Amino acid sequence: MRFQGKRALVTGAAGGIGREVVARLRAEGARVVATDRDSSRTDAEAHLDGDLLDPGFCDGLPGAARTALGGLDLLVNNAGVITRGDITTVTDEDYALTMGVNVDAPFRLCRAAIPIMATGGGGAIVNVASCWGVHPGPNHPLYVMSKAALAALTQCLGRDHAGQGIRVNAVCPNEVNTPMLRTGFAARGFDPDKAVEALNATVPLGHIAEPDEIADVITFLASDAARYMCGALLEVNGGKPVG
Numbered sequence: 549m550r551f552q553g554k555r556a557l558v559t560g561a562a563g564g565i566g567r568e569v570v571a572r573l574r575a576e577g578a579r580v581v582a583t584d585r586d587s588s589r590t591d592a593e594a595h596l597d598g599d600l601l602d603p604g605f606c607d608g609l610p611g612a613a614r615t616a617l618g619g620l621d622l623l624v625n626n627a628g629v630i631t632r633g634d635i636t637t638v639t640d641e642d643y644a645l646t647m648g649v650n651v652d653a654p655f656r657l658c659r660a661a662i663p664i665m666a667t668g669g670g671g672a673i674v675n676v677a678s679c680w681g682v683h684p685g686p687n688h689p690l691y692v693m694s695k696a697a698l699a700a701l702t703q704c705l706g707r708d709h710a711g712q713g714i715r716v717n718a719v720c721p722n723e724v725n726t727p728m729l730r731t732g733f734a735a736r737g738f739d740p741d742k743a744v745e746a747l748n749a750t751v752p753l754g755h756i757a758e759p760d761e762i763a764d765v766i767t768f769l770a771s772d773a774a775r776y777m778c779g780a781l782l783e784v785n786g787g788k789p790v791g
């Protein structure tokens with residue numbers, strides 16, 4: 549019961565990784581506010597749904613979570629979008645969407661959550677970045693730059709707020725078997741099962757990550773087992789480098 553008495557806010561709670569994170573936190577004693585566009589199918593103590601592209605929604609969410617749970621100890625910035633295509637093919641709308649969800653929202657949520665955590669004596673924030681934000685891969689400049697910004701934000705906040713007892717760290721997965729990956733294959737005309745099978749063969753451990761394999765590392769960083777970690781970028785890649 550690593551999270552007994554803890555109060556958590558998890559974004560992207562309806563998604564592949566987010567659902568696992570919420571379930572694990574609750575199984576180990578946390579009370580959780582789930583947020584997504586519609587998180588009603590994820591069991592949680594409260595659902596505060598909305599659009600992370602709305603600045604006012606993001607600014608108010610940590611305070612609303614504190615009101616719902618009586619405090620806020622943990623924030624998992626997990627929501628994200630992936631935009632594909634080299635720079636000549638992406639649009640202004642792609643830019644606004646990618647930076648809005650992957651960078652602006654975690655920025656606003658951290659900015660609002662940190663004073664609340666500081667007042668409560670400390671806390672932990674886990675950002676879900678990507679290996680691709682640390683080692684740029686081909687043909688995804690928007691996604692790569694957004695995750696690089698989130699990684700840099702994590703390092704800055706990890707340093708700036710350690711003195712307040714607030715640990716800020718990031719998980720950087722390579723490919724994960726979630727709707728994000730599978731709908732991308734489907735949109736490009738591939739059978740998602742066959743495409744995942746082909747990807748599995750490229751990973752030294754023999755398979756791309758399942759959501760629980762990423763959620764385990766997110767909950768580790770949120771837990772006291774990681775009590776001396778601040779500003780870390782943990783790559784979780786099954787031995788597969790960015791190609």
Ligand SMILES: NC(=O)c1ccc[n+]([C@@H]2O[C@H](COP(=O)([O-])OP(=O)(O)OC[C@H]3O[C@@H](n4cnc5c(N)ncnc54)[C@H](O)[C@@H]3O)[C@@H](O)[C@H]2O)c1
Nearest residue numbers: 560562563564565585599600626627628678723724726728
């Ligand atoms: N799947 C992968 O291969 C992979 C690899 C590395 C990193 N990641 C990161 O992991 C995180 C979780 O992704 P996932 O794979 O579980 O994908 P997912 O698509 O299953 O979940 C992402 C969730 O974010 C939510 N979201 C997106 N835009 C939103 C908005 N404007 N307002 C509210 N909610 C919004 C979606 O509704 C969705 O439920 C993301 O940050 C992603 O970039 C995923």
